[in-house]
Amino acid sequence: MTIDPKKRDVxxxxxxxxxxxxxxxxALDGAGMTVMVALDGASAMRIAEQITPDxxxxxxxxxxxxxxxxxxxxxxxxxxxGVPIIFMTGLAETEHIVRGLEAGGVDYVTKPIVxxxxxARIRVHLANARMTQSxxxxxxVSGRYLLAVNSxxxxxxxxxxxxxxxxxxxxxxxxxxxxxxxxxxxxxxxQKGKSGAKTATMASFPGNDQLRLQYxxxxxxxxxxxxxxxxxxGDLPAEFSSELGLTTREGEVLSWLAKGKTNRDIAxxxxxxxxxxxxxxxxxxxxxxxxxxxAAAAIxxxxxxxxx
Numbered sequence: 001m002t003i004d005p006k007k008r009d010v011x012x013x014x015x016x017x018x019x020x021x022x023x024x025x026x027a028l029d030g031a032g033m034t035v036m037v038a039l040d041g042a043s044a045m046r047i048a049e050q051i052t053p054d055x056x057x058x059x060x061x062x063x064x065x066x067x068x069x070x071x072x073x074x075x076x077x078x079x080x081x082g083v084p085i086i087f088m089t090g091l092a093e094t095e096h097i098v099r100g101l102e103a104g105g106v107d108y109v110t111k112p113i114v115x116x117x118x119x120a121r122i123r124v125h126l127a128n129a130r131m132t133q134s135x136x137x138x139x140x141v142s143g144r145y146l147l148a149v150n151s152x153x154x155x156x157x158x159x160x161x162x163x164x165x166x167x168x169x170x171x172x173x174x175x176x177x178x179x180x181x182x183x184x185x186x187x188x189x190x191q192k193g194k195s196g197a198k199t200a201t202m203a204s205f206p207g208n209d210q211l212r213l214q215y216x217x218x219x220x221x222x223x224x225x226x227x228x229x230x231x232x233x234g235d236l237p238a239e240f241s242s243e244l245g246l247t248t249r250e251g252e253v254l255s256w257l258a259k260g261k262t263n264r265d266i267a268x269x270x271x272x273x274x275x276x277x278x279x280x281x282x283x284x285x286x287x288x289x290x291x292x293x294x295a296a297a298a299i300x301x302x303x304x305x306x307x308x
Contacts, residue, residue, distance in 0.1 A: 008034045009126060012053035014044040014070065015088065016062045020113065024057060027115045028122075041065030045073060052079055055126055057118075060089035060100060060108075068103045075104035081156070082133060084125040088113060145228040148219060153179030153187060162228045165211075180206050183213070190215035191224055229269065244303060245287050253280045257293055258300035 011033050013024045021037050028035045036053065038044035040062050048056075056074065060067040067087060074080040087100040087108040100108050106125050109118055145165060147158035155177040158166065166177060179187065186203040205211045216225040241251030249270075256266045263281070267274045281293070290296050 008032060009054040010034045010036065010051065011122070012036045012038065012044060012047060012056045014038045014041065014056065014062070014067070015059040016040060017059070020059070020088070020111070023113065023115070024118070027119065031119055031122075041067065041070030041073075044070055048074060048077075048080055048083075053083055054129070055122055056083055056085040057122075058085050058087055058105070060087050060091060060096060068099050071100070071103040071105055082129060084129050086118075086121060086125065146216070146225060147228060148223050148225050149179060149187070150222045151184070151188065151224070153184035156223055165228055179213075182206070187215065187224060187226075191218055244299070246284060250280050250284050250287075253277060254284055254296060254300045257281070257284075258297040258304070260297075 009032075011024075011028050013021060013028070013035060014037075015021055015024075016039050021039075025035045025037060036047055036051065038047055042065055044056070044058070058067045058071060062070075065073075067089075071085050071087075074083065074085065084106045085104060087097075087105045088111060089096060089100070089108060090111040091097075097108055106128075107121055109121065145159065145162040147162045147166075148156045150156060183203055183205070190203075203213050205213070212229050214227040214229065216227050219225050241248050244251065244254070246254065252270060253266055256269060261269065263274055263277045266272070267277045270277075272280075281296075284296055285291060288296055288299050290299065
């Protein structure tokens with residue numbers, strides 16, 4: 001039974017029992033996987049820093065750094081946070097199972113290990129991990145301003161575009177970024193759906209009203225998807241739009257058009273669909289009496305210069 005005939009997945013097995021290591025090494029090798037082994041948590045971390053495994057099978061109780069702490073440390077490592085970790089334990093008590101899941105594990109099996117059951121669980125979690133990685137990769141290249149945080153507001157991941165906007169606007173430094181108060185409280189209210197109003201799903205950063213977050217949904221037990229947007233309405237005096245006979249939103253679209261942004265860029269910046277941006281541009285061209293974006297942008301630049 002080969003888990004993936006096209007690629008040898010790498011499994012890191014961490015256990016202080018030679019018998020367990022031998023059993024799993026033979027089973028995983030027979031299933032077409034490359035196996036790395038470690039006798040304790042410290043050794044596992046050193047190995048994982050050199051070669052990123054596709055999955056980790058982790059004994060819960062070991063001398064030195066136990067499995068729970070090893071899991072927590074792996075999940076704090078940006079390169080390992082997406083690697084599924086399955087706990088192996090002889091402890092069937094609920095408290096130990098909960099500890100493993102809270103530490104970041106995706107599953108657990110009790111000893112003595114049933115090989116067929118373990119391989120079945122591995123297949124499921126490898127497939128789930130690949131789907132998640134593919135989805136994030138697609139988001140990264142889509143140009144979307146998306147990020148995910150946990151319930152405490154700590155950044156779990158962000159698309160490159162969102163990362164840049166956070167860094168440029170808030171001087172955030174990547175993995176250490178945490179939503180400032182009272183945004184975690186807003187997140188709690190938004191994900192519980194305490195209000196049906198649209199404003200309840202959006203919030204501005206304290207001290208920076210132009211940078212807004214929109215709650216998009218729950219991705220996992222403690223992972224929430226947010227969309228980042230920069231509200232540019234404050235950049236434009238109300239007279240800019242009225243002077244040109246445009247609505248406020250049309251003025252915002254035109255302003256970004258004059259800055260060389262594509263329709264897709266404008267949609268992302270203003271939180272609109274590309275189709276809505278196209279409709280706004282049709283109205284703008286009609287009201288300005290022009291036929292294309294170049295002519296519209298020229299009128300916007302001239303209007304800005306007159307006001308400046």
